[in-house]
Amino acid sequence: MRAVLAVLAAGLVFAPAASAATVQAVDGTAADNYNNRWTPQTTTIAVGESVTWSFTGTSALHNVASSGANWSFRNGDPGSGSPPASYTFTTPGTYRFICEVHATTMFGDVLVTDASGNPPPPPPPPPLSEQPFPNDAGPPSAFEVDDALAPRLTRLAPRSWHGGARLRFRLDEPAVVTVRATRARVTVKRTRAMLLRGRRTLTVRHLRAGRYVLLVSARDLAGNRSRVRRVRVTVR
């Protein structure tokens, strides 16, 4: 028995490729060729039967050719409105075909069963060097980001130090850090320094003995200010 299946090159932007065996008559010149597909994409036949590829309904440039080492077939150079082309499969297996112009989207498989209708053995998976590794990152969510995050001061540890107060703290981004030593809500001394991220130290020198409140704040490169932290220290 000789079965002839029509596989149409449909120029088809919005035509779902899954509508198997339907004949899509789509004007290939009206649409961009990004979404060219074969319809149906997978065709199953018995050994000894033929497949016919036809190119009606599209005026874009197409051809059909084998892809893979297990068969060799090509109907000719890509052309517009080429005549139908046939091939008879004599060995069970899976045979991939493509249009050489649109190989990325216009590919399909012919599954050739044996005489009793058993499906062909699945093809071995290709090596990693032939499997696509698609970029799954997607486009960036913003094309311009201003630094809007304020720096943070944590783990503040003050102590008396040679007639002054030394403050250790952790800073989470480069910033200008200001320490004000206040007594009865009056600023007595002030120290300021540009510091990098990490565990840092800042010293307020020349304080008289007594109890002080240290007010610590940080301003980053973009001008974002941290909230003011308060710690008590007794200078001896």
Place this chain on the structure above:
Amino acid sequence: MWHPPADAHSRRDFMRNGFASVALLCTLGTPGTSSRRRVVTSAAMRSQARSPFTPFRRDLPLIPELLPVRRTRRRDVYDLRIREGLAEVLPGFQTPIYGYDGVYPGPTVRARRGRTVVITQHNDLDFDSNVHLHGGYVPAGHDGHPMDVIAPGGSFEYHYPNHQDAATLWYHDHAHGRTSHTLYYGLLALYVLEDERERDLDLPAGDYDIPLAIADHSFNKDGSFRYVDNIDLGFRGDTILVNGAVSPRLRVDRRKYRFRLLNASNSRSYMLRLGRGRRMVQIAADGGLLARPVARRRIPFHPAERIDLVIDFSDYRPGTELVLHNEDGEGGTVAVMRFDVGRGGGREEFRVPRRLRSLETLPAPVSDRHWDLGFGSGAWQIGGRDFDHDRIDVRPRFRTSERWSFTNNSNRVHPMHIHGFLFRVLSRSSGPVHAGERLGWKDTIGVLPQETVTVEPWFGPYNGRYVFHCHALEHADRAMMLQLEVEA
């Protein structure tokens, strides 16, 4: 039949992904990366770790510069090997490439006007190769005509006289029928030509003069480049590489930088935009400086074109992140690279001069020629003809200019390139010619679908046999190339 670089099908297939993912997880787990106000779950960490395509992960690789093996009073002598190599394009993977000295992109040559550059190219590959200095005034015998090839194991001494204005040029493979593969796999590099006039302008130099080679690629699961042929559209990758890294980031000082952009993609055209449409100042095109700087907010950028930009980062607060992106892209082909504005830069006196050069006036064109671009009889054609190396298609007269019109009858962009000569862009049927193309010399012009572009090439300073072709490499390899011979 094409084969990817050797070793692509080897043991690296085996468990390669597993090891790479583990390695990435380890590097991500370091303290400090889990910043505040960001929810960090182990699942999120894993999903990030799995993708080596996440943009802005890597710092921009700076392309190495080639050092001469010998310098004499009038010439710089270089030695290069065209060979296979490995590049770490995706973190944790080794990508087999072809490269000049096994590097992708190849080492940059910095040349001075008036000093001859001699490069001995050794072909260590097992197929023919040659080298074309794109945009250079080069004698025909050293131009890298598609049929003048270096056989495997052979070598050739290319002489570049450098009697032309300062410009961002590039050199790449040009063996006929193979360039879409060899350039994709890495046989391209920059050639920066400098001169006194440009130096007198005090443009950003040294660390602030940065070449950017932009190309789209796809990958296989073992990290190797994946090439899928498409003679209609040309190759389209799903990832943008700049200097061989996936959409990298560059930390910049608050000052002006000069970027030399090269579209090294096989066939992809870009529409470049900075941040929310920020200002970029174009100072040069393919053939060197423009007559005056041109402010641009959106730049169409076709294969093989070069554009020199000055971007002033002192306009931005420290901490700002600006993404140079491709408006015509989708998914992974949107982000090109990111500039992270830092501190520093100090007070800068430099201003881009209002006049950069005076453009030479061309003699009146002696001839009008028209070329139709389209697809016919299984190949791309210029003027209804395929490439035939035994036929000379056009014979312009030496040291004259002509008016050439390219009419694109197809739905694809055709970046037309003339070897050995520069041209000026006269008109576009789609609208006025942008000042960035009109005010300088060019060697490649993107002809849009259904558009007619008229250019005026000047056929000097060397005579002989050259080619002109479409620089969408899949088109050029499918015969979209003709020969011209300039007779003295």
